[in-house]
Amino acid sequence: MVVLAAxxxxxxxxxxxxxxxxQPSTIRAKKCSWDWKRKKVVRWVWxxxxxxxxxxxxxxxxxxxxxxxxxxxxxxxxGVKAYEFGFTLSAKxxxxxxxxxxxxxxxxxxxxxxxxxxxxxxxxxxxxxxPGTQSRIRFTTTPGNYRLWCSLPNHASWGMDTTFEAx
Ligand SMILES: [Cu+2]
Numbered sequence: 001m002v003v004l005a006a007x008x009x010x011x012x013x014x015x016x017x018x019x020x021x022x023q024p025s026t027i028r029a030k031k032c033s034w035d036w037k038r039k040k041v042v043r044w045v046w047x048x049x050x051x052x053x054x055x056x057x058x059x060x061x062x063x064x065x066x067x068x069x070x071x072x073x074x075x076x077x078x079g080v081k082a083y084e085f086g087f088t089l090s091a092k093x094x095x096x097x098x099x100x101x102x103x104x105x106x107x108x109x110x111x112x113x114x115x116x117x118x119x120x121x122x123x124x125x126x127x128x129x130x131p132g133t134q135s136r137i138r139f140t141t142t143p144g145n146y147r148l149w150c151s152l153p154n155h156a157s158w159g160m161d162t163t164f165e166a167x
């Protein structure tokens with residue numbers, strides 16, 4: 001077996017997209033790079049009256065292109081700090097869709113967090129969350145107003161009751 005170091009340059013015209021090719025820079029669907037591949041070359045020769053099989057490998061430079069999937073959008077995040085007795089939100093509105101709400105209990109009592117979309121019967125909640133700890137709810141919001149409250153006795157009426165908007 002003979003390995004030839006000689007390189008064969010692959011097709012000069014790649015399908016790389018980008019400004020260098022005069023294409024709009026908004027096209028980012030493909031990513032290309034050069035790679036080395038081993039190519040098997042089989043040849044039959046007559047030597048001293050005997051037919052012999054000669055196998056050689058040579059390195060071939062090839063253009064590898066792969067399609068890059070559209071990036072998955074990161075979930076919207078809403079931080080909710082709990083204290084006695086109220087919530088401080090990191091934002092009053094967020095982009096509708098995949099959402100993570102994190103309850104961060106900075107108070108001295110346990111609290112929980114209930115979430116309900118205005119006009120919906122469906123209600124999500126964290127477990128009761130001890131002081132100094134966090135809980136998360138991950139769900140999909142649709143455009144609208146959401147209520148956030150603590151369900152421990154009297155906590156909502158004492159101020160742990162607020163809203164945010166998804167849009
Ligand atoms: Cu509470």
